[in-house]
Amino acid sequence: GAGVSQSPSNKxxxxxxxxxxxxxxxxxxTALYWYxxxxxxxxxxxxxxxxxxxxxxxxxxxxxxxxxxxxxSVSTLTIQRTQQEDSAVYLCASSSLAGTETQYFxxxxxxxVL
Amino acid sequence: GNSVTQxxxxxxxxxxxxxxxxxxxTATGYPSLFWYVQYPGEGLQLLLKATKADxxxxxxxxxxxxxxxxxxxxxxxxxxxxxxxxxxxCALSDxxxxxxxxxxxxxxxxTINP
Numbered sequence: 001g002a003g004v005s006q007s008p009s010n011k012x013x014x015x016x017x018x019x020x021x022x023x024x025x026x027x028x029x030t031a032l033y034w035y036x037x038x039x040x041x042x043x044x045x046x047x048x049x050x051x052x053x054x055x056x057x058x059x060x061x062x063x064x065x066x067x068x069x070x071x072x073s074v075s076t077l078t079i080q081r082t083q084q085e086d087s088a089v090y091l092c093a094s095s096s097l098a099g100t101e102t103q104y105f106x107x108x109x110x111x112x113v114l
Numbered sequence: 115g116n117s118v119t120q121x122x123x124x125x126x127x128x129x130x131x132x133x134x135x136x137x138x139x140t141a142t143g144y145p146s147l148f149w150y151v152q153y154p155g156e157g158l159q160l161l162l163k164a165t166k167a168d169x170x171x172x173x174x175x176x177x178x179x180x181x182x183x184x185x186x187x188x189x190x191x192x193x194x195x196x197x198x199x200x201x202x203x204c205a206l207s208d209x210x211x212x213x214x215x216x217x218x219x220x221x222x223x224x225t226i227n228p
Binding site (some may be wrong): 095102 | 150156157158159160163203205208214215216217218219220221
């Protein structure tokens, strides 16, 4: 596609429910990143994929957070048993090659946990 | 660990004023440095970057020079426009396992009045 797309654009859920956030990277981009943008913490790295593998999961805040990437393309970020502190904008980015290549960001998914 | 500190906002200027947004970093090794911009209602976009000491990144009238001796990457523009109103993020790349994990500053909200 023309750019990175994410869905849904907005998600409201109740505390304790599971949510899935989707990212479609730019076609052909092998590297994919998830970040979180929240009022208290700013922009934080969550996880990085190269192809289908995730060599760097160091930013995932707890074991309630997981992500997968299939076919070297679409990625899903899953948050189990959501908490109010999970409320944030979740951003996905992709780049053509890990290294010094520019990361292109999607519009984000705004998650609100009530 | 690596970190980025940038000028706290919000910053309000009149059109055609000179802009400086300060950014300093702490890093091991030799990271690449970036300025990203987030216009209202839009996703993060790369504004400019520099990959080694003394490099100058420039785009849309904005400039920033990679200063290793002062560990700084200040953003400047000689004459701002109303359309420059946005949130600006300074970032560095944190290379680990071949990834270009971005570490962001807290963001500076810029408002330009006509």
